[in-house]
Amino acid sequence: MDAPFALQTWYRADRGPRYMQLSQHIAGLIRSGALEPGTQLPPERDLGDLAEVSRVTVRQAVAQLVEEGLLEQRRGAGTFVRPQPPKMEQSLSALLSFTEYMRARGMTSTSRILRRGIFLPTPDEQVALGLAGATRVARVDRIRSADGAAIALEYSSLPLDVLPDPEAVETSLYDVLRASGTAPTRAVQRINAVNIGAEEARLLNLAQGTAVLRVDRTAYLPSGRPIEFTRGLYRSDIYDFVAELRQEPNP
Template sequence: MEPDDQITLFKPASWLRPARGPRYEQLYRHLSASIASGTLSPETQLPPERELAEIAEVSRVTVRKAIAQLVEDGVLEQRRGAGTFVRIPRAKMEHYLSKLLSFTEYMLQRGKTPTSTIINRGIFHPSPDEQIALGLSAADRVARIERLRMADGIAMAVEWSSLPQDILPDPGVVGTSLYDVLRANGTAPSRAVQRITAINLPASESRLLDLPENTAVLRIDRTGFLPTGRPVEFTRGLYRSDIYDFIAELRLEQNL
């Protein structure tokens, strides 16, 4: 975009409307729409905060709030010593929910190299959520593993997996794939139930996923069952919504 075109884009006549909300919200919506439409293309550098405030005829606080929200949304990137740029959108991966696949299997199917970093693991008393999902009492024990899941070196998700201690006596044997260990032991789930929820990313996980705090992510709770119906795996994961699209295929039931 030419400099003169940027000036026109940021002028109040292009975005400010009476009774349409606070100025920072209107500026935020205008910039967001300009990025989505391609008017502000990837790698476009925005004017410095002071200059943008002068062009838009607003305070620097107004500009700062609008820019901060767009950075949180993941569409702008602030580079130290360089400025603010429109981010290059990542290609999303479509994850179909009709098959029970581990993270490792899913990434390998797509030609990516999966890796895992163990954050914490051990044998613990089950939490209330684990007791409900796995049908355990407070006196039981669970093997718990917290992992950062990556593909081709990019942080994709943080997962917490919990299993009854008799199913996984030693969580230390788990490397990249938990399901490989369970299959070797004959205790891998044959079906699972998943619940998907949108949440704001907590500060601790934002550092692991290299995302701003409170970024919208997908939380998936999965309970895996043996053919006998016994629940043997409860995994809670936080997945990057800028990378994942979860897809479910629906079929119309025929009247019998």
């Protein structure tokens, strides 16, 4: 196990503090499978010798990874690689909520509400939902988890006549919409990669600057009216979006 921690494999003088570079390097080894779940890291002193850094640097790097959920420290035993949630693939051809997708996989979906209420719309919300500037929106911001692991942040906005009481949303937004007969039947999603900021990284147990998938979804009623705009940040080490392509028949 010596070679993966050698200084030349992870340190670059222009890439920030050593503890952060070492933390990111170990995280990469874990996510690539080079360090498997249950693997014990060398003791603090030994790891410092292998990486050619001080024990303080090792301690800071390990603490960062424990906070991110990649390592766990067992009293009297050492530091070990934690088992990670399985990689998930979601089809882009089906309109499913996070809760419905997890149900289909036999997993338990939970949400933690970060904020919900009635607000003036942002420019993105105005454009997506076709709203006038003075029209207010219902907004629900949540951390989405599966079997206890934080996977995504979702920031959802809807017109007030569609969701007059954002306090009604606990786990599934679409369950609430179906109950009122206002569930969407189609959606347009735009996906790109972004580097996550400090606060969102903390909520998802990731290092600041980690690449995540940003998904902007606008959902529509059968009439064509847009009634939901959700911006989601999904952990790219866990989540994949998959599209099936078919060749059109020749005319």
